[in-house]
Amino acid sequence: MKKQTLEAHEYALADVFCDKYEFEIPGYQRPYSWQVEQATTLVDDLLLFLEDQPENIKDADPYFLGSLVLIKPDGPSSQVVDGQQRLTTLTILMSVLRTIMTDGFSNSLDMRIFQKGDEALMTDDKPRLKTRSQDQDFFFKYIQESNRLDELFSLNKKLSDSQSNILKNALAMHRLLEKNDEKVLQRLTKFLMTGCFVVVVTTPNVESAYRIFSVMNDRGLDLSPTDILKNHITSKISGKDGKQENYTKKWEDIEERIGRDNFNFLFSHIRMIEMRTKSRSNVVADFKNEIKPEKNPENFIDKKLVPYSEAYSDILDENYSGTLYVEDINNSFRWLNRIDNNDWVPAAIYYLSKYSNDAERLLKFFRLLERLASILMINRVAINNRISRYAKLIAVIDAGTEFSESSPLHLVDSEKKSALQQINGPIYEVGQIRVMVLLRLDSEISDGMAVYDHPRITVEHVMPQHPNKDSQWKKWCPSVLDHENLVHCLGNLALLSRTKNSAANNYEFEKKKTAYFNPRNGHSAFVLTNEIIKEKEWTPTVIEARQKRLVNKLIEVWDLN
Structure with missing residues (x-):
């Protein structure tokens, strides 16, 4: 019989936050990013939904909270591939309810946040959810341990973005819920545990989990191509000695430095540098099927992502910082950034990263590139022709012949004539x-x-x-x-x-x-x-x-x- 590799079941939250699952957020995942509006909307929606339900919660309509994708080979250990934002927010919500409510309900909620140890089975108390290692100590101390919310709310120190989101969401939900009487909170807690459902998709290995993750999130969930590629690439790095965590941090530091939108653009530019042709698919498919960075993920991050991101940042910020021709090179960047398309960017990134220490060569190249990009813009050259031109330019950069007489960096007479007619x-x-x-x-x-x-x-x-x-x-x-x-x-x-x-x-x-x-x-x-x-x-x-x-x-x- 063929071994089953995928299971999908609908469970109430009481059967999710239980001994069957020990959730862990892998280091390659994005930091916790839900903000107050999303967290309070969840609570508001639940309270509003309950207003129209029967007095007996057992007769209430079910409420669907989304899906979880887990790597779960055997036993309770479950790596969360998709669903960490919901799991984290639900844990914060249970912690808030535990603090506000009477002992009976507080104890019940505590069991959903913590797995109690068993002396006979020689097991210890442990949290049911382990967040990314960067946040776990903070999350454990202030959210998962009992009676620490007041201490959390009084913190006056610099926090990471994810820790700040945890604090703000806990405080906002606490303010929202403490206005309600005990009966409403009891009703909400009962419904949360027995009437709120998630679909749990489990698979025993990272490859099949990634396929599920990609299919689900390519259908419109709020994940970018770089989120999917981050999972695809960093999950192939060994977790020993904190290696995966270190490379995940490198990835996230770059995304934070240049901004999420530019980070996504960067991968499109890297795709062009590597493939040198117009995409016939999408960035994720091109990286998976053609570029294949997962074969040597450390090399991809160190030798390509890091230097290309640094070059891209310098170009966007017009902030080349060498020792010679600094203002002249940055002036070229300023005019390039006024071009009405980004097709020139891959060649610029590639050249700046390749010759970052040769200011004279950079000055010559970027003056000619600004000239080329400007004239192609003035002549209203079609996008396919621009892409083809810059692809040829990347090829001659590779060959070291970018300044040769026949280089696509130079204008031909017909291009000059056309530009003169325009101006x-x-x-x-x-x-x-x-x-x-x-x-x-x-x-x-x-x-x-x-x-x-x-x-x-x-x-x-x-x-x-x-x-x-x-x-x-x-x-x-x-x-x-x-x-x-x-x-x-x-x-x-x-x-x-x-x-x-x-x-x-x-x-x-x-x-x-x-x-x-x-x-x-x-x-x-x-x-x-x-x-x-x-x-x-x-x-x-x-x-x-x-x-x-x-x-x-x-x-x-x-x-x-």
Whole structure:
């Protein structure tokens, strides 16, 4: 008979917090992250549900609390693959009820929190749930031991995020429940133990548990691809001598340092560095089926995740910290971060991690990469073509030929020609590029000294799109064709650090300069706009001269000759 490898059963909580299970949260799991809103919502929902139930709890409708996925070969030992947030929160809830209620119920709840030792069986008292080792001493002392909540609530020391969540949730649930009379609390406790159910899925090994975990959580539960990969990778590291715990901490430290969203993006970038092609699946599948970091998880974390995350952080924060060309390299990062796509990022991460100690090489590469990314953006190159271009770039970085004449890092003549057509044309109509191009010009004209940290940057026409027929604008530019050719070009555009004012658009030139372009301190935040303010008139001749000068500056900046 084929050995059964998976079991799934529905149990009331009284049959979950019992001697059949000794729950343990493995070190590779995320820290406890439920916050007050989630914890109090659980309690509120239970109390609200009970209001509509019969007086006799035995006749109440069942209440489903979700599922648990456990690695449980033989015996009670159970590693929690999925469900740690619920188990931890339910233990906190039972601890709070135990503190508030009378002795009979308190003793019953104590049995659900603690497994009592048996002298005849030579067993000791032990908690039914062991949290991650980083939190277990704290959790045991203040939650699982009796009569310690007051001590917990009076703590005045720095706690980890997970410990802070434990404290805040216990305090919030305590405040919520202590308002109720004993009868309501007894009713809640009876229902919690006998009327609240979970589906417990058990499997004897980590591989099948991971498959279940992945299937369940790829269907929309609140887990990210990196949560699934963390389980997949760190579970393959030996638990001896705290090794798994140390690598799990490395993983979590990186996630905390760069933020959860960026951490997920990082894995997409690593996927590109490793596979060098557009994904035809998803990040989890690509790592499992193609990259396979679990074959040598320590090497993956030490040699790839750590250095790539450090490079990614430096790029995002524009914070390269070498000894030479620091400001120039960070300036390239600043302009790269204004590109309207992230397809350039894998190549940037790879190069910075590979040559972090060669500042001269980094400076040359990132100036060329910023140029390439900017021109691909200006030319509105399609995503598949961008991905293919950067994949080829990663390949030549590997080969050490990124600066060769045929390198994809360089622009070809047709790309330069196309970019010139864009910047010489009605650039205002290409909404995705106009701010970036004008800021690049402004920076160059100000010798790179300008800082663009304004919460809002907009682009405004100097000569209006629809001038009044009796205005000075019409006298300066009576030709409809001239107006059509000039109105959207670089030479007729200004930068503003404010929301656009449609009424001000048609102001006469002098009023527009003083009331719209010229803020109260007497000058604009942008050199380009200050140049406009100094002009006495705004004729086609002025616009054309400015257009020529600005285009020539961009030709110089991006070497478009």
